[in-house]
Amino acid sequence: MQLEFHQVDAFSNRPFSGNPAMVYRLDAWLADELMQRIAAEHNLAETAFLVREAQGWHIRWFTPTTEVPLCGHATLASAYVLFEVYKEPVERIDFIGKSGVMSVTRENDRLLLDFPALVPHEVGVTVELQRALGIDIVDVLGSTELLVVLESEQAVRDCAPDMAALARLPWPGVIVTAMGTQHDFVSRYFAPAIGIPEDPVTGSTHCCLIPYWSKRLGKQGLTAYQCSTRGGELFCRLEGERVKIGGHATLVASGKLLLG
Incomplete structure (x- = not known):
């Protein structure tokens, strides 16, 4: 099996700065253990996995050691991959994750995250x-x-x-x-x-x-x-009860993971 991946530097308009994230657009979910092992193999702060389901794009985020409930930079990277690599013909992508529904919108040359505000x-x-x-x-x-x-x-x-x-x-x-x-x-x-x-x-x-x-x-x-x-x-x-977080993103690598 081969899986296509794309590495994006999020919150940066140039390579080798910002925060790198790995993005996989899947046809169906892999086993949790396999997704965790893939994230550990890449050894980036976050690896995001996306699957289109009836309600929209479902997203999950993994660090090298654990799954997390929310990740901004990998969501920004995921939207960039869907917009720029897979040519999604929309101006806004809604993601469904463990923290609820969140969207990423094009805003001129930036992407804009819409997340819940968390008042400390x-x-x-x-x-x-x-x-x-x-x-x-x-x-x-x-x-x-x-x-x-x-x-x-x-x-x-x-x-x-x-x-x-x-x-x-x-x-x-x-x-x-x-x-x-x-x-x-x-x-x-x-x-x-x-x-x-x-x-x-x-x-x-x-x-x-x-x-x-x-x-x-x-x-x-x-x-x-x-x-x-x-x-x-x-x-x-x-x-109000939402925050908007804007930034740039840069594609730095694409390839295939070979699973035998």
């Missing part, structure tokens, strides 16, 4: 978190992830956490964020507990970052930069 709540600093991050903390909030506010963009860039200590925290991942110098806010995302020491650019974390920074800065439209080594720019809007 106060959690408070713990000794374990302070030791794991090894940096001064301004505030700690939580939604599906832990959101840690730092004093400056430079503090975010300089953050060098203890990954083993982060993996022991009772959260799937930790976002560090601060007000930006050239963007409204910046962030980084660490998730060693699910096999991702640091994710280059993370769409789903902006589901809680956008409501937080929108309220703090008093504006609906925001520019964001995830300042990992690869880096990526996001164009964000808060629209």
Whole structure:
């Protein structure tokens, strides 16, 4: 059996930056164990599998070690593949995943994700978190992830956490964020507990970052930069209980997986 794959750098308009994702458009679902092994073989932050069913495009996302309920950059990459490789004759693609229905729309030269807003709540600093991050903390909030506010963009860039200590925290991942110098806010995302020491650019974390920074800065439209080594720019809007996350995407590889 041969399976066609496409690798896309999401949230970037050039190769070798943004966040790489592998995309498989399947005729039918593979066994869960096989999809997990394929994701481990590619060893990217996310591998997305798509199947067209009666209700629309169903999507599942796998890290090298586990399936996750939501992934922004791999959804953006999946829409790009359907639009540009498979020439879907539409302007909007609706995906059905474990977190519900989400859409990706063409907006000029960008793709625009429509995800649920996740308003974070106060959690408070713990000794374990302070030791794991090894940096001064301004505030700690939580939604599906832990959101840690730092004093400056430079503090975010300089953050060098203890990954083993982060993996022991009772959260799937930790976002560090601060007000930006050239963007409204910046962030980084660490998730060693699910096999991702640091994710280059993370769409789903902006589901809680956008409501937080929108309220703090008093504006609906925001520019964001995830300042990992690869880096990526996001164009964000808060629209009621939804967030819009825009970005570019670049196809960098296509091929076939040979399963014998």
